[in-house]
Amino acid sequence: MNTISSIDLFIPDIKTLLQKKDFKELKKLLLEINPIDLAEGLSRFTPDQQILILKLLPPHRMMAVFEELDLKQQQFLFDHLGDEALAPLLEDIPPDMAAKLFKKFPEQIVKRMSNLMKKEKIDTVCSILNYPPQTVGAVMQSDVLTLSPNMTAKSALERLQAWARTRIAEHITMLYVTNSERKLLGGVPLQSLIGAPTVMKIRDIMSPVSLIKITVSMDREEAAKIFVRYHLNSAPVVDDENRLVGVLNVDDIIQIIEKESTEDIQKLAAVEALDEPYFKISFLKMVKKRATWLCVLFLGEMLTATAMGFFEYQIAKAVVLALFIPLIISSGGNSGSQAATLVVRAMALKEIAFGDWWRVVWRELAAGFTLGSILGTIGFSKVWIWSQFSDTYGPQYTMIAVTVGVTLILIVMWGTLIGSVLPIFLKRLGLDPAVASAPFVATLVDVTGLVIYFTVALLTLSGTLL
Amino acid sequence: MNTISSIDLFIPDIKTLLQKKDFKELKKLLLEINPIDLAEGLSRFTPDQQILILKLLPPHRMMAVFEELDLKQQQFLFDHLGDEALAPLLEDIPPDMAAKLFKKFPEQIVKRMSNLMKKEKIDTVCSILNYPPQTVGAVMQSDVLTLSPNMTAKSALERLQAWARTRIAEHITMLYVTNSERKLLGGVPLQSLIGAPTVMKIRDIMSPVSLIKITVSMDREEAAKIFVRYHLNSAPVVDDENRLVGVLNVDDIIQIIEKESTEDIQKLAAVEALDEPYFKISFLKMVKKRATWLCVLFLGEMLTATAMGFFEYQIAKAVVLALFIPLIISSGGNSGSQAATLVVRAMALKEIAFGDWWRVVWRELAAGFTLGSILGTIGFSKVWIWSQFSDTYGPQYTMIAVTVGVTLILIVMWGTLIGSVLPIFLKRLGLDPAVASAPFVATLVDVTGLVIYFTVALLTLSGTLL
Numbered sequence: 021m022n023t024i025s026s027i028d029l030f031i032p033d034i035k036t037l038l039q040k041k042d043f044k045e046l047k048k049l050l051l052e053i054n055p056i057d058l059a060e061g062l063s064r065f066t067p068d069q070q071i072l073i074l075k076l077l078p079p080h081r082m083m084a085v086f087e088e089l090d091l092k093q094q095q096f097l098f099d100h101l102g103d104e105a106l107a108p109l110l111e112d113i114p115p116d117m118a119a120k121l122f123k124k125f126p127e128q129i130v131k132r133m134s135n136l137m138k139k140e141k142i143d144t145v146c147s148i149l150n151y152p153p154q155t156v157g158a159v160m161q162s163d164v165l166t167l168s169p170n171m172t173a174k175s176a177l178e179r180l181q182a183w184a185r186t187r188i189a190e191h192i193t194m195l196y197v198t199n200s201e202r203k204l205l206g207g208v209p210l211q212s213l214i215g216a217p218t219v220m221k222i223r224d225i226m227s228p229v230s231l232i233k234i235t236v237s238m239d240r241e242e243a244a245k246i247f248v249r250y251h252l253n254s255a256p257v258v259d260d261e262n263r264l265v266g267v268l269n270v271d272d273i274i275q276i277i278e279k280e281s282t283e284d285i286q287k288l289a290a291v292e293a294l295d296e297p298y299f300k301i302s303f304l305k306m307v308k309k310r311a312t313w314l315c316v317l318f319l320g321e322m323l324t325a326t327a328m329g330f331f332e333y334q335i336a337k338a339v340v341l342a343l344f345i346p347l348i349i350s351s352g353g354n355s356g357s358q359a360a361t362l363v364v365r366a367m368a369l370k371e372i373a374f375g376d377w378w379r380v381v382w383r384e385l386a387a388g389f390t391l392g393s394i395l396g397t398i399g400f401s402k403v404w405i406w407s408q409f410s411d412t413y414g415p416q417y418t419m420i421a422v423t424v425g426v427t428l429i430l431i432v433m434w435g436t437l438i439g440s441v442l443p444i445f446l447k448r449l450g451l452d453p454a455v456a457s458a459p460f461v462a463t464l465v466d467v468t469g470l471v472i473y474f475t476v477a478l479l480t481l482s483g484t485l486l
Numbered sequence: 487m488n489t490i491s492s493i494d495l496f497i498p499d500i501k502t503l504l505q506k507k508d509f510k511e512l513k514k515l516l517l518e519i520n521p522i523d524l525a526e527g528l529s530r531f532t533p534d535q536q537i538l539i540l541k542l543l544p545p546h547r548m549m550a551v552f553e554e555l556d557l558k559q560q561q562f563l564f565d566h567l568g569d570e571a572l573a574p575l576l577e578d579i580p581p582d583m584a585a586k587l588f589k590k591f592p593e594q595i596v597k598r599m600s601n602l603m604k605k606e607k608i609d610t611v612c613s614i615l616n617y618p619p620q621t622v623g624a625v626m627q628s629d630v631l632t633l634s635p636n637m638t639a640k641s642a643l644e645r646l647q648a649w650a651r652t653r654i655a656e657h658i659t660m661l662y663v664t665n666s667e668r669k670l671l672g673g674v675p676l677q678s679l680i681g682a683p684t685v686m687k688i689r690d691i692m693s694p695v696s697l698i699k700i701t702v703s704m705d706r707e708e709a710a711k712i713f714v715r716y717h718l719n720s721a722p723v724v725d726d727e728n729r730l731v732g733v734l735n736v737d738d739i740i741q742i743i744e745k746e747s748t749e750d751i752q753k754l755a756a757v758e759a760l761d762e763p764y765f766k767i768s769f770l771k772m773v774k775k776r777a778t779w780l781c782v783l784f785l786g787e788m789l790t791a792t793a794m795g796f797f798e799y800q801i802a803k804a805v806v807l808a809l810f811i812p813l814i815i816s817s818g819g820n821s822g823s824q825a826a827t828l829v830v831r832a833m834a835l836k837e838i839a840f841g842d843w844w845r846v847v848w849r850e851l852a853a854g855f856t857l858g859s860i861l862g863t864i865g866f867s868k869v870w871i872w873s874q875f876s877d878t879y880g881p882q883y884t885m886i887a888v889t890v891g892v893t894l895i896l897i898v899m900w901g902t903l904i905g906s907v908l909p910i911f912l913k914r915l916g917l918d919p920a921v922a923s924a925p926f927v928a929t930l931v932d933v934t935g936l937v938i939y940f941t942v943a944l945l946t947l948s949g950t951l952l
Binding site: 026054056058063064146157164177180181183184186191192209210211212214215220232247248249250251252253269270271273274278279281282284285286289290291292296298299303306307310311312314315317318319321324325328329332335336339342343344345346347349351353354355357358360361362364365366369371372376379382383387390391394395398399402413424432459462466470 | 521522643645647649650651657658661675676677680681699713714715716717718719727733735736737739741743744746747748751752754755756757760763764766769772773776777779780781783784785787788790791794795797800801804805806808810811812813815816817819820821823824826827828831832837838842845846850852853854857859861864865868870878893898905924925931932936
């Protein structure tokens with residue numbers, strides 16, 4: 021059974037066969053390995069061996085391995101595979117993959133690729149390159165079989181059979197029906213086509229309306245959300261005039277969903293989206309993606325020193341107040357982080373829209389009051405009970421306990437309010453709501469929280485401690 | 487075009503037709519609405535209207551709408567739909583859906599359901615109920631068509647045609663080949679079957695090995711990761727003896743992936759997984775899921791007050807030190823949050839395994855040193871330059887600047903170290919790495935960070951300020 025680390029099991033055998041130069045056996049063995057596993061293990065062989073291994077694979081397998089490699093490895097292979105090995109590879113390369121390489125490779129390699137590719141495919145690749153990279157156009161399959169409404173089920177199946185023979189299996193689940201101008205009329209699930217009486221007309225099998233269409237210029241993240249919402253396997257992609265230009269499949273989408281979640285998670289921790297796996301991203305790049313936000317937060321947090329400067333006299337007079345500063349500001353920060361994260365995720369899942377902002381505000385103020393009261397009660401009790409046995413908080417301990425308790429209620433309410441409202445309004449301004457990261461909200465609440473704390477202290481303790 | 491809020495467009499028309507009692511037109515209109523949109527809009531009608539609307543739908547459509555409703559609505563409908571409307575619904579109900587309802591509904595309704603269902607289907611439902619809910623067994627499709635290796639492509643297609651006629655389209659992309667003991671031999675992509683010469687034997691079309699198998703007792707989250715890694719559309723599910731027991735489809739998996747990401751995001755913000763959409767979860771439940779962690783963090787953060795208690799004398803002597811406390815501890819917390827989140831996500835994506843822990847440690851210590859040096863330099867400069875124009879930090883400003891700068895380097899290194907190592911070791915102990923949430927790491931770093939700060943201060947300032 022193939023499991024995630026299965027390549028480890030194959031490597032010794034591959035090495036033995038390479039040493040024995042038993043290429044016939046090696047070829048057989050390589051076919052047993054999932055191309056994605058093989059791609060992962062490839063870097064453990066010498067460059068010469070890598071070339072040898074790839075050349076032993078049938079072209080569509082070589083392509084499947086190649087797709088999974090990183091840019092550096094891909095470029096190395098292109099430089100070292102002869103034209104006779106590259107030509108079949110480029111014949112099988114899906115246009116969207118070729119487009120990716122065209123974009124990333126140096127001009128010289130692109131030129132060599134173009135020379136080995138059919139004019140027709142180059143045209144498709146160029147049309148993909150014209151779509152902005154974040155749009156559906158850049159990820160869809162543009163090679164689509166279309167049916168016409170007047171065909172019978174039999175002739176449609178025959179057409180499909182002819183079409184399928186010249187292509188690597190691409191998991192078709194739905195066939196699309198267009199008129200003579202390529203305008204989309206409907207869709208036929210492959211299974212319905214197979215199950216239909218042979219003389220039945222396509223127009224009578226197809227479902228015209230419940231078809232969900234994706235436009236070619238749509239953001240692919242948006243398309244991913246439609247896939248999740250409607251449990252889709254594939255969807256037709258149309259241009260502004262409802263002409264079918266491609267198909268989007270769920271296996272393209274699943275990668276986007278996973279990637280978007282990773283980006284959101286990273287942004288919520290105040291890291292710019294890494295866009296690469298943890299160990300693959302270069303050290304400097306990673307540090308840069310973390311440093312930017314860390315510096316912004318640091319500069320913001322400097323205001324805490326300024327804010328505390330205003331209350332330096334009070335701190336000097338009642339040092340006991342300083343002891344609770346980390347406890348109080350972190351409680352505001354934590355409740356704010358919770359609220360921000362819940363709201364940002366709910367917005368990503370389309371559970372909350374801008375119009376809901378006042379419902380969110382009420383819910384979060386109520387939640388903040390409840391949570392703040394819980395923490396406030398614990399805080400009050402701790403100071404008050406402790407003071408029955410100890411002198412730490414001095415003779416004014418009751419008023420100190422009240423100050424801590426009241427501040428906690430206010431600061432937790434303030435934190436949940438900021439944390440929940442900020443992402444909604446960031447989105448309204450056209451910004452990414454995930455900018456309202458946990459640390460960002462915490463910093464905002466830290467600065468303002470200090471002002472709340474010392475204001476409460478001035479009100480409760482003036483005349484006694486202050 | 488159907489978009490996410492398209493139901494809003496239909497509601498006025500539906501209401502008009504309901505008033506006019508024009509059920510023929512209404513029936514036509516309802517067929518145009520995607521069942522998922524219809525389910526979302528259903529609660530905007532009166533209970534009587536809801537029943538009426540559902541009764542106008544063909545059974546498989548009614549099922550599709552029904553699946554999307556929440557438990558309360560489902561139960562209401564079951565109570566109010568007569569047996570004559572329920573019977574066809576239950577005939578079409580997929581066994582996995584029926585299993586979910588059996589588990590959630592009160593005994594009385596389950597009894598009524600069983601009476602209306604075929605014995606065969608009840609058996610399937612019971613076998614699903616025997617699988618623990620988090621496993622693949624509980625989400626897979628157990629109704630699978632199998633081929634035998636000696637069939638011709640023609641007879642396989644005929645068998646598929648007969649099978650497909652009796653079922654609602656379920657997006658088949660792969661057919662599975664078993665021997666007489668139902669042991670899995672291989673798979674045939676539907677497209678290859680369609681494209682194959684009619685007399686060709688299935689054994690010559692099927693791919694035996696690159697097939698990735700999922701076991702029925704596997705955690706479904708684990709299965710989801712295999713789907714993402716291998717870009718799968720579907721996978722066969724086998725029991726311990728390699729017998730085919732079901733199929734897992736990507737559209738079942740995509741919901742799991744999205745749900746797991748949401749859970750991870752919520753846990754990283756120190757919220758227990760909500761398991762329900764933001765507005766659907768009851769207020770008390772939501773508060774509870776937030777309060778637990780907030781209280782734990784609060785109790786942990788109380789140690790900051792204790793830690794600061796030890797340094798109360800130093801603070802009283804040099805109040806200026808207190809001004810930098812929020813700035814310093816939040817910098818440690820922020821860098822720790824970043825590290826923890828990056829590592830937790832990388833572990834979820836299988837980019838980091840336990841064996842990598844020392845590589846992570848080195849990387850994070852280096853990153854921490856670099857990031858700490860940046861913040862330390864900013865911090866040092868701010869204090870030093872400011873002191874050229876102001877008296878805020880007193881005559882010992884250079885040593886205060888050094889204290890702040892050095893502490894920042896140490897605390898950021900400490901934060902990244904804790905943040906990166908903690909999730910790895912939590913996982914090693916069999917705990918959820920996402921427990922190392924941003925606020926949790928921040929709290930740990932707050933407490934220890936204060937000790938670092940005052941220790942550095944004692945070393946640099948003793949004899950002068952302290």
